[in-house]
Amino acid sequence: MAGFRELGLAPWLVAQAEQLGLSRPTPVQAACIPPTLQGRDCMGCAKTGSGKTAAFVLPILQKLSEDPYGIFCLVLTPTRELAYQIAEQFRVLGKPLGLKDCIIVGGMDMVAQALDLSRKPHVVIATPGRLADHLRSSNTFSLKKIKFLVLDEADRLLEQGCTDFTKDLEVILAAVPAARQTLLFSATLTDTLNELKGLAMNKPFFWESQSEVRTVEQLDQRYLLVPERVKDAYLVHLIQTFQDQHEDWSIIIFTNTCKNCQILNMMMKRFNFPSVALHSMLKQKQRFAALAKFKSSVFKILIATDVASRGLDIPTVQVVINHNTPGLPKIYIHRVGRTARAGRHGIAITLVTQYDIHLVHAIEEQIKMKLQEFSMEERDVLGILTQVNVVRRECEIKLEATDFDEKKEINKRKQMILEGKDPDLEEKRKTELARIKKKNNEFRARVQQTLQEKQELQMRRKLRKRVRRQQKAAGKES
Numbered sequence: 001m002a003g004f005r006e007l008g009l010a011p012w013l014v015a016q017a018e019q020l021g022l023s024r025p026t027p028v029q030a031a032c033i034p035p036t037l038q039g040r041d042c043m044g045c046a047k048t049g050s051g052k053t054a055a056f057v058l059p060i061l062q063k064l065s066e067d068p069y070g071i072f073c074l075v076l077t078p079t080r081e082l083a084y085q086i087a088e089q090f091r092v093l094g095k096p097l098g099l100k101d102c103i104i105v106g107g108m109d110m111v112a113q114a115l116d117l118s119r120k121p122h123v124v125i126a127t128p129g130r131l132a133d134h135l136r137s138s139n140t141f142s143l144k145k146i147k148f149l150v151l152d153e154a155d156r157l158l159e160q161g162c163t164d165f166t167k168d169l170e171v172i173l174a175a176v177p178a179a180r181q182t183l184l185f186s187a188t189l190t191d192t193l194n195e196l197k198g199l200a201m202n203k204p205f206f207w208e209s210q211s212e213v214r215t216v217e218q219l220d221q222r223y224l225l226v227p228e229r230v231k232d233a234y235l236v237h238l239i240q241t242f243q244d245q246h247e248d249w250s251i252i253i254f255t256n257t258c259k260n261c262q263i264l265n266m267m268m269k270r271f272n273f274p275s276v277a278l279h280s281m282l283k284q285k286q287r288f289a290a291l292a293k294f295k296s297s298v299f300k301i302l303i304a305t306d307v308a309s310r311g312l313d314i315p316t317v318q319v320v321i322n323h324n325t326p327g328l329p330k331i332y333i334h335r336v337g338r339t340a341r342a343g344r345h346g347i348a349i350t351l352v353t354q355y356d357i358h359l360v361h362a363i364e365e366q367i368k369m370k371l372q373e374f375s376m377e378e379r380d381v382l383g384i385l386t387q388v389n390v391v392r393r394e395c396e397i398k399l400e401a402t403d404f405d406e407k408k409e410i411n412k413r414k415q416m417i418l419e420g421k422d423p424d425l426e427e428k429r430k431t432e433l434a435r436i437k438k439k440n441n442e443f444r445a446r447v448q449q450t451l452q453e454k455q456e457l458q459m460r461r462k463l464r465k466r467v468r469r470q471q472k473a474a475g476k477e478s
């Protein structure tokens with residue numbers, strides 16, 4: 001495969017990449033850097049940990065070096081932590097340029113951000129919500145001259161998940177010029193392909209890695225069939241086993257809700273495991289601190305919601321445990337992709353209860369391979385079952401005393417206010433909508449019932465007619 005130089009990158013950039021350990025391009029870089037340098041829009045779909053970030057950072061830096069001005073490039077990404085990680089790559093690779101970057105994410109001081117934006121940084125890396133807030137509320141900066149728009153984890157930015165970015169994207173897209181280069185990257189682009197093509201309008205170059213299996217080869221993927229009520233005991237035993245056998249391994253445990261994440265973290269601490277939690281109900285400072293402690297291996301266990309499932313690049317992660325089976329195969333792909341990155345090995349274990357078997361089938365169908373069973377000595381687990389369940393109950397009670405649920409409600413209201421919505425009005429609207437929906441459903445049911453009754457009546461009439469005809473015919477014969 002060609003080196004970075006042959007792809008068209010300038011010697012200073014090749015040298016800089018090499019200094020950071022990027023000596024040969026990965027396939028997604030080899031495929032996407034040349035068309036990007038030629039000025040084409042580009043969509044790159046490659047497996048997790050395959051170097052998609054440098055695939056867009058390198059050509060953008062080269063173009064910036066040829067015509068440096070601010071604001072030259074806008075990168076959108078779904079999470080705050082990911083924005084910092086991408087900015088770091090721009091910073092280290094663009095050091096010889098004296099690159100000025102600016103990170104615009106929620107949970108941080110808006111005034112300081114507005115000032116940063118007005119200083120015309122070369123690259124802005126943002127989460128859509130906060131950038132849209134700035135666009136709505138200030139005119140101290142303009143995105144009208146950007147050359148590059150990048151959507152990292154592009155499919156997530158377009159889908160309407162628990163955080164819906166579509167409204168904010170509309171605001172942002174209205175603020176950027178139509179004549180721009182658009183670069184879209186993700187490990188899972190395919191099911192949003194058509195919407196994405198609407199964003200990259202200039203006959204985009206599309207590249208997808210050619211492998212049948214959608215997860216990386218070096219990843220050992222297992223499932224562990226566990227009854228729901230002993231799930232936590234299995235988890236504790238699993239972690240204990242990994243800690244005993246591989247002291248230096250880092251582990252990420254994914255779970256489905258902020259509350260579960262918090263409880264599991266409290267439980268881990270009770271069992272003396274060095275764990276930190278990362279979820280969206282923590283303050284941004286706490287989120288950064290947790291991630292920093294985990295990245296520097298001060299704490300070897302990270303318990304996270306899906307806020308950490310995409311993009312995070314932490315080379316020391318050897319194990320991913322799914323405490324809940326992900327409801328969508330795509331979420332599974334990103335979660336397990338936090339290990340076995342850049343050619344390293346890793347293991348992913350998914351806890352599967354009796355209610356989740358169909359989810360595993362859907363995952364296997366998508367990733368085009370079967371998960372293997374992870375065997376475990378049940379006797380060891382049963383030995384700690386009561387203790388683990390008691391600890392969970394105690395942690396739940398402790399958490400309830402901190403008004404965690406109430407805080408969640410307050411956060412939701414705060415978010416609405418930030419979005420310019422009135423929470424009470426929204427609540428009323430929601431109730432009204434539910435009432436209308438209920439009424440519509442009742443109406444539909446009534447129509448259905450009337451139709452059915454009519455059909456039955458017609459049938460009965462027809463039947464009666466037929467019987468009468470038959471009786472008549474029988475009378476004639478006799």
Ligand SMILES: Nc1ncnc2c1ncn2[C@@H]1O[C@H](COP(=O)(O)OP(=O)(O)OP(=O)(O)O)[C@@H](O)[C@H]1O
Nearest residue numbers: 022024025026048049050051052053187311313342
């Ligand atoms: N050419 C290269 N040679 C060696 N290592 C590389 C190369 N390019 C990138 N890497 C390293 O590979 C790791 C993963 O890269 P990156 O985070 O860009 O992956 P990704 O494809 O964006 O993954 P995800 O889909 O999970 O976001 C990083 O640590 C990065 O430094």
